[in-house]
Amino acid sequence: MSELDAGDATGVNHAAGPATAIGTGLDGRIVEWVGVEIGGTVIRVERALARREAWLVDVERTDGSVLELFLRLAHAGDPANSTEALAKEARVVQALAGRGIPVPAIHGILDDPHVVLFERVAGRPDLHTMADEQQDAVYRHYLEVLGALHSFDVASLDLGDLHRPVDALDCAMAEVDVLAGSVASADPQPFARFGMAWLRRNAPEHVERIALLHGDTGIANFLFVDDRVTAAIDWEWAHLGDPMEDLGSLCIHASFSPSGDWPALLPHYEKTSGIAVELDKVRYYRVHNLARSVLALAPIRARLNSRDPVALNQCFAIICDRLLCEAIAEAMGVTLSRPAVPEPAAETTLYDIVVENLERDVLDHVVGDFPRDRLQMAALLVRTLARQQALGPWADAAELDELEGVLGSRPSDVASGRAALDALITADDGGRDLEILQTLAAMAYRTEAIAAPVVSLFGNTKLRPVG
Numbered sequence: 269m270s271e272l273d274a275g276d277a278t279g280v281n282h283a284a285g286p287a288t289a290i291g292t293g294l295d296g297r298i299v300e301w302v303g304v305e306i307g308g309t310v311i312r313v314e315r316a317l318a319r320r321e322a323w324l325v326d327v328e329r330t331d332g333s334v335l336e337l338f339l340r341l342a343h344a345g346d347p348a349n350s351t352e353a354l355a356k357e358a359r360v361v362q363a364l365a366g367r368g369i370p371v372p373a374i375h376g377i378l379d380d381p382h383v384v385l386f387e388r389v390a391g392r393p394d395l396h397t398m399a400d401e402q403q404d405a406v407y408r409h410y411l412e413v414l415g416a417l418h419s420f421d422v423a424s425l426d427l428g429d430l431h432r433p434v435d436a437l438d439c440a441m442a443e444v445d446v447l448a449g450s451v452a453s454a455d456p457q458p459f460a461r462f463g464m465a466w467l468r469r470n471a472p473e474h475v476e477r478i479a480l481l482h483g484d485t486g487i488a489n490f491l492f493v494d495d496r497v498t499a500a501i502d503w504e505w506a507h508l509g510d511p512m513e514d515l516g517s518l519c520i521h522a523s524f525s526p527s528g529d530w531p532a533l534l535p536h537y538e539k540t541s542g543i544a545v546e547l548d549k550v551r552y553y554r555v556h557n558l559a560r561s562v563l564a565l566a567p568i569r570a571r572l573n574s575r576d577p578v579a580l581n582q583c584f585a586i587i588c589d590r591l592l593c594e595a596i597a598e599a600m601g602v603t604l605s606r607p608a609v610p611e612p613a614a615e616t617t618l619y620d621i622v623v624e625n626l627e628r629d630v631l632d633h634v635v636g637d638f639p640r641d642r643l644q645m646a647a648l649l650v651r652t653l654a655r656q657q658a659l660g661p662w663a664d665a666a667e668l669d670e671l672e673g674v675l676g677s678r679p680s681d682v683a684s685g686r687a688a689l690d691a692l693i694t695a696d697d698g699g700r701d702l703e704i705l706q707t708l709a710a711m712a713y714r715t716e717a718i719a720a721p722v723v724s725l726f727g728n729t730k731l732r733p734v735g
Contacts, residue, residue: 293315294313294315294323294339294341295381297381298339298341298378298381298383299313299325301376301378301383302325302327302337302339302376302385303327305375305376305378305385306327306329306335306337306375306376306385307329307330308327308328308329308330308335309327309328310325310326310327311326311327311328311334312324312325312326313325314636314637314638315636315638316338316638317637317638317641319348319577319580319581320340320342320348320349320504321340321341321342321343321349321575322338322339322340322341323338323339323341324336324337324338324339324388325337325338325339325385335375336387336388337375337385337386337387337388338372338385338386338387338388338389339383339384339385339386340354340357340383340384340386341381341382341383342354342355342382342383343382344382347564347567347568347571348568348576348581351382353504353505354382354384354504355382356428356430356503356504356506357384357502357503357504357506358374358377358384359426359427359428360427360480360503360506361374361386361503362374362426363425363426363427364417364425367420367425368416369413369416369417369500370389370413370497370498370499370500371499371500371501371503372386372387372388372389372499372501373386373387374386374387375387386501389491389498389499389501390491390493390498391491391492391493391497391498391499392491392492392493393487393488393489393490393491393492394487394525395407395487395492395525395527396487396522396525396526396527398527400529402494402495403527403528404528404529404532404533405495406492406495406496406497407527407528407533408533408536409492409495409496409497410485410490410492410497410500410518411533411534411536411537411540411541412536412537412540412541413490413497413500414482414485414511414514414515414518414537414541415537415540415541415542415543416541417479417480417481417482417500417514418477418479418480418481418511418514418541418543419479419541419542419543420479420480422478422479422480422508425480427480427508430480430506430507430508431507431508432478432508433475433478433508433509435475436471436472436473436474436475436510437468437471439472439475439478439509439510439513440467440468440471440472440510440552440556441467441468441471442507442509443483443505443507443509443560444464444467444556444559444560444563447560447563447564448460448464448563455570455683455686456683456686456687456689456690457562457566457690458686458689458690458693458708459562459589459592459593459708459712460559460562460563460566461690461693461694462693462704462705462708463555463558463559463562463563463592463596464559464563465693465694465696465698466555466559466596466698466701467552467555467556467559469698470552470555470599471552472510472512472548472549472552475509475510476510476543476544477510477511477543478508478509478510479508479509479510479511480506480507480508481506481507481508481509481510481511481513481514482500482503482505482506482514482517483503483504483505483506483507483513483514483517484502484504484505484517484521485514485515485517485518485521486517486518486519486520486521486522486525487521487522487524487525487527488502488521488525489501489502489521510549510553511543512545512546512549512550512552512553513553513556513557515534515537515545515550515553516549516550516551516552516553516554516555516556516557517553517554517557519550519554519731519732519734520554520557520558520591522732523591523729523730523731523732524587524726524729525726526728526729526730526732528732530732530733530734530735531733531734531735534547534550534734534735547734547735550734550735551595551598551599551734552599554595554731554734555592555595555596555599558588558591558592558595559592561584561588561592562585562588562589562592565581565584565585565588566585568581568585569581569582569585577645578645578649579645579646579648579649579652579722579725580645580722580725582649582652582719582722583719583722583723583725583726584726586712586715586716586719586722586723587716587723587726587729589708589711589712589715589716590709590712590713590715590716591729591731592712593705593708593709593712594709594731595731596705597705597709598731600701600702600705602702602705604705604706604709605706605709605710606713607666607710607713607714609659609713609714609717609718610659610662612654612655612658612659613658617654617657619650619651619653619654619657620654622647622650623647623650623651626643626646626647626650627644627647630643631643631644648721648722648724648725649721649722651721651722652718652719652720652721652722655718655719655720655721656718656719659717659718660718663714663715663718664681664682666710666714667682667685667710667711667714668681668682668685670707670710670711671685671686671688671689671707673707674689674692674700674703674704674707675688675689675692689704689707692704
């Protein structure tokens, strides 16, 4: 999912929550700057439940009114929350202000530390929890917003140095190639490597329109009230490309948060925008979204930092590996088989004691959404570690069996086997795509089954049909 930072897929929004006292943890220089920038007194600072660090900030102005803000804080070198991405997001939002696209107002930008102070827009992000009729009504409006976005003359927008693709292949690969640097010197990344190779070999041959794209469309990246979109948010992946990419991304987000009748909805985009929907491209760009997500998540997945939502990042990465295989299989017209997974022995372990202590003895005494969420995520990680200890030897043996089949000889261990698979993917011209895909899918299915506790965060993720 893209980048799966792809956006704030935790379900956090820019909407107001209950007022609380000023919390701790946000740099005092930032709090002071907010008060000066707005011209008032900061009366609330609360960490938001967001994948990229964000804070809910309320400021009481001299006239007694309260301005509710959403503060995004970036960190140089953070692969999930870079200063460059936040700068681009702010630039695009400013370019779209007043042009009919619902975006949050920007109330201030601070360079060091790098902060953007957004309006906190009314609305909620959890469309998948609504009735089917409301889902489709909101999606129809969102498709109208996307159609308007895609219809802009990009030359009329102040977008800075956004890359302008020269042809369909450039549309397909420019963003992928930028992300490819994240795995160039990393441990073997066979899923990312295969996704990139498949995308290049199967790229569309034509593009009808070069448009400004949101880059990570879908649930969690827009807010709604009733049946109307109130804001399109999280523009850090915005770029120029084929509008079909945004439609493909939209369908992937709807797969993580099951929602929308896409065979019926996609024609609404075509009818209201005048831009033809090309279903073969939508299917291609579903793969594209997932391959970019796998690439973007590789350094995030490898980095263990207590500031990050580690359980959520692991969940996204594991599901994206599996969905990437399934989306490619669907595009190729082949069926994948899911291996059987044994259940761990039913015995109490130290892991179980830790989880029980956290959930039974500690959780009820923790105050605040953010610390409670952190505790619950920690419990999921411990449950996953228990399954990894119990099922790891079985999974390693099964993977070595499969690697022996595709490589022609049995690797000495999983790490060397994955390195050899990585090299095979790099050298292959596509002739062994099916064989490689089946091997990767089996690996993904096993990993997902073992990591069931963290995967339960998005446990009903299946590709939505598009037509």
